[in-house]
Amino acid sequence: MPSVQEMFDVSGKSVIVTGGGSGLGRAYAEVMADNGANVCIFDIDEQRLAETVDAIKAAGGSVWSQKVDVSDRAAMAAGFDAVAEKHGRIDVVFANAGIDAGPGFLTPEGDRNPDGAIDAMDDEHWDRVIAVNLSGVYTSIKNAARHMKKTGGGRIIVTSSVAAQINEAIVGTPYMPAKAGVDHLVRNTAMELGMFGIHVNCISPGPFMTNIAGGRLKNPADRAAFEAQSLIGRIGDPEDVKGLALYLASPASSYVTGAQFVIDGGSMLRIA
Template sequence: MLLENKVVLVTGASAGIGRAVAIGCARHGADVAINFGRDTAGAAAAVAAIEALGRKAVAIQGDVAEPATARAFVEGAVAALGRVDVFVNNAGICPFHAFLDMPAETFERTMRVNMHGAYFMVQAAANQMVKQGDGGSIIAMSSISALVGGEYQTHYTPTKAGVLSLMQSCAIALGKHGIRCNALLPGTILTDINKDDLADTGKRTYMEKRIPLGRLGEPDDLVGPTVFLASDLARYVTGASMLVDGGMFVNLQ
C-alpha cells in the first residue's frame, strides 16, 4: 500500500495506460480522479474498478487541449477527494501520418493535446500542491519517441521530447516546494493509439524481435514505475527519466 491515503489524478484515464495506472494506484491505497475526453463508458468502468478496490474515485470530462480543462479537472478533483498528492499526465494522441503532406490541423491538434495539454495540466496541479504546502509528485508519460525518430510521427515525437524537457525544467522550478517531477518513457505498448499500426502482423513480429524481453508492452507494465515515482520510495528522485520499454532503446543498433 505504497500510496495509502494519497489522492492521485490521472489524465486520459478511460483506457490504455491511463486506465491501468489509475486502477494500479488504487490497488496501492490511493483515491483517484480521472480525466477523460469522450469515452464515457470507459471512464465509468474505470471508476467502478477503483471503487471495487474500496477506494474513492471521480471521473471528470474535459478536452486537455483547452487550458480551462486543467483548472476544472484539478478543482473538481479537490472538491471530490480533498487534495492532490500525485499528478500523472498521460493524455496523448498519435494520428500516424506522413511528413510531406502533414495537414496543419493534424500537427496542431497533436501539439495542443500532447504538449499544451501537459503544460497547463501540470501547472494547475502544481499550483494546488504549492497551495497545500506539503509537496507532491508529478509524473509525465513521455515516450521512447522522445529519444528516437519515427517516419510517421514527425508531429508526435517533438511533443514527447517536449514533455520530457518540461519535467526536467519543472523539477528545477518546483523543487523548492517539495514537488518532484519525473518522466516515464514507455516503449511500444499495446494500446488504442497503435492498434491499427500493429495490426500488420509482419510489423508486429519485427517490433517484438527488436525487444530484448521478447514482447510488446502492456498498459499494466507502467503501473509499477508510476507507483514507485509517486511514492515516498522515490523521495529523492526528481528530474529523472525512466525507460519502460523492455530494453528496446538499448537494442536499436
C-alpha cells in the same frame, strides 16, 4: 527504517490521472486505487471512463471521473479545482493523456509512405497532436503546481515516450517533437518546483499494447517490427508499468526528481 509497506504507501492520497480511461492511464488509476488512493480520472471518452470507473469500483477502489479534454485549458483548471475541493488537496498527478500521430514517412517494411510525408501533412493534425501531447502536459503541470504549492508538495508523473530520444520513421512526425518537448518540460519544471516539495518525473514507454497504438499493433507487420526491437521478444502490457508508477507516486522515490525512466523491454538498445 520504514517498512516496504510504508515506503510505497499512497493510501488516502488525492490523485488525478489524465487519459485514464484506457491503456497506461487506466493502469496508473488501477494501481493507485488498489493501494488506497482516491483517484479522479480525466478522459474525453465517456464510454471508456465509465468502464474503467466501474471496474475499479468493483475491485473496491475509490474512484470518480470527469470528462475533460486536456487541450481545453479552462476545463482543465476547473477539473483540478473540483478534485481539490472534493478531497481537500491534490497529491499526485499523472499527466498521461496523449494521442497517436498516425503513420510515419516509412512503412514497417521500409518503403516510403506518401501519406506520412512532411509536405503532405495536414496542419490541423499537427496542431492537435501538439495541443494534446505537449500543451496538455504543460496545462497539467501548471494546474498541479498551483494546488501543490498550497499544501507543501506532491508528485507529478508525466508519460513521455522513447520517441523523444530516438528517430522513429514509422511513427507520425508530430509525435517526436511533442514528446521531446515533454522531456525538456519535465526537466525544467523539476528544477523550478523542487524548492516547493514538488517532484516531477517522467515515464518513457517503448511499444505498449494500448489504444494509442492498439490499432496499428493489430497489424502483423507493425507488431512484428516493434517486437523485433525488444530484447525480451514482446511489446509491453499496461500491467508492466504499474510498479514504476507506484514507486514514483510514493515516498519510495523521495530523492528522485527530474528523472526519466525508460520502460521498453530493452528496445532502445537495438534500435539503429
